[in-house]
Amino acid sequence: MRGRATAELAATYERISDDREGRELGVDRQRKDNQAVAEREGLTLVGGAPYTDNDLSASTKAKKDRPQYRRLLADARAGRFSVIVAYTQGRLTRTPREYEDLIDLATQYGIRFLYVRSPSFDLNTAQGREIGRTMAARAAGEAEETAERVARAVTDRVERGEFHGGPRPYGLEPDAKTIREDEAERIRAWARHVLAGGSLRSIARELNEAGVSTISGAPWRGEVIRKILLNPRVAGLRVHKGAEYPSWSPEIIAPATWRALKVVLESPDRRRNPGSPARKYLGVGLFTCERCPGTTVNTSQNHNGQRTYLCKSCYRSWKAQPIDDWLVGPDGLVELLLAQEDQRARLMPRRESSVDLAALETEASAIRTNMAELATEYALARGAVRAALQQGMAAGEARLAEIEAEIVRAGQVDPLTEILGDDPVAVWRATTDLHRRQAVIRKLMTVALGPPIRGRAPWEPEKFIRVEPVEPA
Structure with missing residues (x-):
């Protein structure tokens, strides 16, 4: 065992499990008390960054790492100090397994422990280790009993449909029981947009352009909207340990709509990378290669800077802009179909029999x-x-x-429902979200690209673009 350092250098450790306000007041108070003990004992505190883990638990159920606690143990083994001062033994650890590490520090490295509110004892003696282990077991038991009481209380509140507290949910007033209509209507519109094939990114962009901010005043992001829509609260539900209960908050969207949203937003096929080409170009993930059935095209740029569609299997390429213009430009194929009354009647979504x-x-x-x-x-x-x-x-x-x-x-919402009204062409032209446009096209037709036009050959899209109408379901 190594002897104590003659200078009696010491380090203080501070930790608090729950700092809801993020102000670190608890650890600041601990540090002052720890420093007072060190001064009273004539110890010299080492300099450098403080050994402080704020808002981190040390119980047997804790899952988050405590980086400063690990640094404290490493520096103790390295001989930076010979005394550790903490507010209580439980601030250092509440698990018997971790307490054995403290015993190793005492027996192998000569580290002493001083506490503000716990008795201090010598871990180099059998009696001291027995007392320490008993206190560690008691602390672990108390922490686990507290966790069980909290979990039981949460379950009781859930079963009674009581509000558990927290910040104001979007769509509700601060009491979490009264609907805030302007926000609730946005949530309903978001749900219709997503279920009709729209993207979260376009919703966020429109909100930011309109000067609408989140509850905290921050700009909107697609991921924030996604979390709101996936929260069962918007459907008047609460999910606890896999079971559903009625929520304390009123229903903003129907439970069936919320379940459909979950299927769409949690689908592994849904891209969540904002840089994905599928969010920028019409044909990506939509057009197929006639030579390679089932293979959708990707996008690239040729040496002149022109965008092209590229088959990922046979590497044939097609100039993208003329195809997009022919299909969805003014007086393009989509508009021609939507303008024909008989086509609109054929495409009108059929109403299913009512579901109870x-x-x-x-x-x-x-x-x-x-x-x-x-x-x-x-x-x-x-x-x-x-x-x-x-x-x-x-x-x-x-x-x-x-x-x-x-x-x-x-x-679920059919993407053609909001298109096929009195003036479907005008509604189509006002639909700027690429995902919704792709969803409408999928309901209208399938598009396969054949041998591309080369050189100075005239632009005749019917020679290489095969369009097959889709029969309504």
Whole structure:
């Protein structure tokens, strides 16, 4: 064991588990008390950055790393100081496993520990280590009991539909129970936009251009809108440990609409990279190569700076701008189709028979409750009973998947619904969001590109662009 440093250098460690205001007042108070103890004991504090972990837990359930605590232990092993001062033993750690690291510091490196509000004892003695381990076990138990009480209280509030506190949710007043209509109407419009094929990025851009800011006054971003739409609160729901409960807040959009949004926004096929070419060019992810069925085109630029569509399989390329203009430009193919009355009648989305959403939700809730009871029995069952319970749970999961699919279909929006009105061409021209334009085109037609026009050959799109009409579902 290495002897103590003659200068009796010391370091203080401060930590607080929850700093909701982010002002570090708790750690500042701890530091003053720790420094007072060091001064009283005649210790010299080492300089440099403080050993402080703010808003970080040290309990057995903690998942976040404590970087300054790790630095404290490393510097102790390196001999930078021989004494560690903390407010209590629990500020250093609340886990018996980590406490063994402190015992190692004492027995192998001669480190002493002083506390403001905990008894100080010598970890180099068997009795001191016994007392320390007992206190560490007690601290861990207290932390776990507190966590269980908090979790139980949260579950009770959820089951009673009570507001758990926090900042004002978007779409609601500060009481979280009264709808703020202007914001709620935006949320409804966002939902219609996304379900009709629109992008979150275009929503954010329009809000920022109109001078509308978030609750905090910051500019809008697509990810912020995504989080609002995915929050079950907007559908009057709350999800806790995988189970759904009625929320304290009123319904802004229908639960079926919210479930459809989840399918769209959480789809692995949905691109979330703002630099993706699919967000910039009409044909990417939409046009296919006639030679390579199923392969959609990408985009690139040739040596003259002109944008081209490029097949990712056979590497054929086509000049992009003439194709886009022919298809979606003024008096282009899309506008010609939308202007024809017989085409509009053919394309008008068919209304499905009404779905009894309330009955479906009731059935789904009953199935979830039944499956929870079956799972409890399954854990205790054996043999044939266990196999029968497993079959019952599988049947419940299958029916639940069918119900959720029906609810999602009921909440989806056909992208042609808002286009095919009194003046569909004008509505189409006002639709600037690329995702929505692509969604409309997918409902109208499929576009495949054949052998590209080369050299000085005249522009005859019908010779290499094959357009197939899509029959309404």
